Amino acid sequence: MRTALLLSLLSATLGVKALQLQLPFKVPFFQSTFSPEDDEPPRGTPRVAIVGAGAAGSSASFWISKAQERFGVDVEVDVYEKTSRIGGRSLTVYPYDNDTYKSNLARSIFIKANKNLWRAAQEFNLTLKDLSSDDANLGIWDGEELRVNFGKGWWDTLKIVWRYGVLSPRRADSLQVQVSAMVSKYTSLYSSDSPKWDNITELAIGLGWLDLIESSGADYFIKNGVSKQYVFELIEAATRVNYGQNIDSIHALEAACSIAANGATQIEGGNWQIFERFLNHSGANVYTNTKVTSITQKQSKSRPWIVNSDKGSTGYKAIPKQPYVHLHVTLLTTTSPSMNRTYLSLSPDAKAPSMLLTTYDGVRQGGKAPEFNSISYHGKISETEWIVKIFSEAPVEDEWLQSLFDGQVGWVHKAEFDAYPKLPPTSEFPPTKLDQGFFYVNAFEPFISTMETETVASRNVVDLLLNEEFGGSSICGPRISGSTKEAIVKESDFVFGWDC
Ligand SMILES: Cc1cc2nc3c(=O)[nH]c(=O)nc-3n(C[C@H](O)[C@H](O)[C@H](O)COP(=O)(O)OP(=O)(O)OC[C@H]3O[C@@H](n4cnc5c(N)ncnc54)[C@H](O)[C@@H]3O)c2cc1C
Incomplete structure (x- = not known):
């Protein structure tokens, strides 16, 4: 936030996410009591408001705390999250509500090149689960026939095909x-x-x-x-x-x-733990079950930004509407070791894929669309019961599930997400900076949409703010070459923001 620093991250998917930073001498004002009727709010410690405790919001809070540690910016950070949990679209559920059976509802993987998540896992002592050795049999379904039925680890298979150009x-x-x-x-x-x-x-x-x-x-x-x-x-x-x-x-x-x-990996027990650790480390005030309904700017001399929960008032309208893919995610357990072969037109002795992906190419050739985007077996909860995850554009019927798994479906959990932005070819993106002190971190999502890139985008926004408001400073403080820890960190291990 600037003229006061109101730094805002807005989530196009699920509503508003705002991060505001207010400095004492430059007015804008974040009013955490949500009382927009007040004339001129009292001045005190500058505040940053972050709306949304997913990858973007939690990491923004973390980056600010890094600046606080390094050069003592005196700000208070408030994080507003409309749900009762941390992690946003990164969500773990427990089959049969038994927390010994954990499964990431979002497929949610990251890779070693995702340096912030990778580094966070190490710094916060979280256990990485290597998925590259998963020996799924990959099939590709076009809605009517199985076009490809590989018998090895699917990413390895893809890589082999990619590498040798079959x-x-x-x-x-x-x-x-x-x-x-x-x-x-x-x-x-x-x-x-x-x-x-x-x-x-x-x-x-x-x-x-x-x-x-x-x-x-x-x-x-x-x-x-x-x-x-x-x-x-x-x-x-x-x-x-x-x-x-x-x-x-x-x-x-x-x-x-x-x-x-x-080299796909995920955090044992759920990636959301990284985002929880970001917030814990940051020392921010976290308000769960608190939905921000609008962000407004008062017309008083100081032109403070006001974040409102449910008191109405006019919302901020600078962000073009962002279309998202609405995805249905079905998580289930089954004692059937494979999908029904008849559905896949396979002979009774053929090996059915344990990871079934899809192509739309059947439709291009006048055929039927696949009823789902992917179906994958994801480990077991016992010797005889597997966890399966289905992504689809439309909700799946229980009857269809029973027929696909030979009547052997146990627990079922259905969820829906505005999962990822629609990503058509374009050279136009939403604005990162909406106004003085008001930023939109999710502007990055139509460019690249992942957990990691949200942490990169939030670092950039926090850095922009510090740069503008602290005369060329950054998360790493004033940039003085050759100083600080970076001198002793190997070039290949260096991660900007962490090592400085
Ligand atoms: C099914 C699925 C699979 C995915 N697979 C992967 C994957 O394998 N790897 C990967 O990197 N990414 C994956 N993603 C994408 C990844 O989850 C997102 O890119 C990332 O979580 C976005 O983080 P975010 O903080 O920007 O948004 P979100 O995670 O959506 O967080 C936004 C938060 O803001 C809160 N909020 C929204 N509006 C308000 C409001 N008005 N007031 C208060 N709080 C509000 C929400 O409740 C939410 O907690 C997947 C997503 C889905 C749905």
Whole structure:
């Protein structure tokens, strides 16, 4: 927040997320009592308000606390969360309400290149669960037939096909090189000279990604010599399971992210624990079950920002409406060791896939759409009972579930999310900075939507704020070259914001 520093993160999916920072001498004012009728609120310790305790909000709070530790910014941070829990879309549920059976409701993986989450896991002593050795049998279903039925670990299989270019022999290697180059550019966001951005298009240009965001995945990969079959089966399977979107409607950057998952991992017991630790570490005041209903600015001399819960008043209208993919997630347990072979038109002795992804290509050729985006077996709760997760565009019927698992369905849990932004090719993104002291962290989501990138986007916003309000400062304090811990951190291990 500025003229007062009101720094706001708004969540386009679920409502408003606001982070405000108010400094004493420059007015804006965050009124934590939610009484917009007051004329001029009393002055005191400057406050930051963060609306939403998901990856973005919790990490924003953490980054501010880093600045507090390092150069003693005197601010108080309030985090408002409309639900009773921390973690937002990162959510764990317990089959049969038994907390010994944990399962991430969102599939929720991250990789080693996600340096903030990786580092947080280490710093907070959380246990990483390596998923790369999961030996799922991968199948790709087009709504009517099983087009692909691999018998090995699915990411490994994808990587092998990618590496050796089974379907598009000569170009696949070069494309793999391009994806690696993209990941390597991305890691520049963790270096000490990481760019700061308030315009995502300019960031994309700086990273050399304009072509990727302006092209659909299909156009981009086909233009680069990958066969249509590879694109519409394998890569589309990855975009549909990761983003619920088809390869010809998602931009190529996010499509490339979908296939860059090398060394997938998650936190044992749920990724939300990272976000809980961020908040605990930050010492922020966390108000759960508190829904922010509007953010307004008073017309008094100080022009304070006011965050309102349920008292009405006019909302902030600077953010264009962001369409999100509405996803149904069904988690169930079954004693059936595999999906029904008849449904998949498989012979009785054929091995049914334990990870069934989908392509929309059947529809392009006049066929039927798949009834789901993915179905995957995710471990066991006992020797004879498996956990299965289904992503679908529409709710699934219990009857359909029973037929798919031979009448052997036990516990069922259904949830829905505005899961990820719609990600069409574009070079236009929502504004990161909405006004003086008012920021929208989720502006980054239509560019790349992951837990990690929300922590990167929040770091940027906190940094922008500090930079503007503290004369070129940052989370790491005034930038004095050659100082601080960074000098003793190996270049490859350095993570901007953590090591400075
Ligand atoms: C099914 C599914 C699978 C996914 N898989 C992965 C994956 O494998 N890897 C990955 O990195 N990402 C994955 N994602 C995406 C990832 O979960 C999101 O990118 C990330 O959680 C976004 O974090 P956020 O803090 O921006 O938003 P959210 O997590 O949505 O947090 C926003 C928070 O704000 C709160 N809130 C909203 N409005 C208000 C209000 N008015 N007042 C108070 N509080 C409010 C919400 O309750 C919520 O807690 C998945 C998402 C889903 C749904």
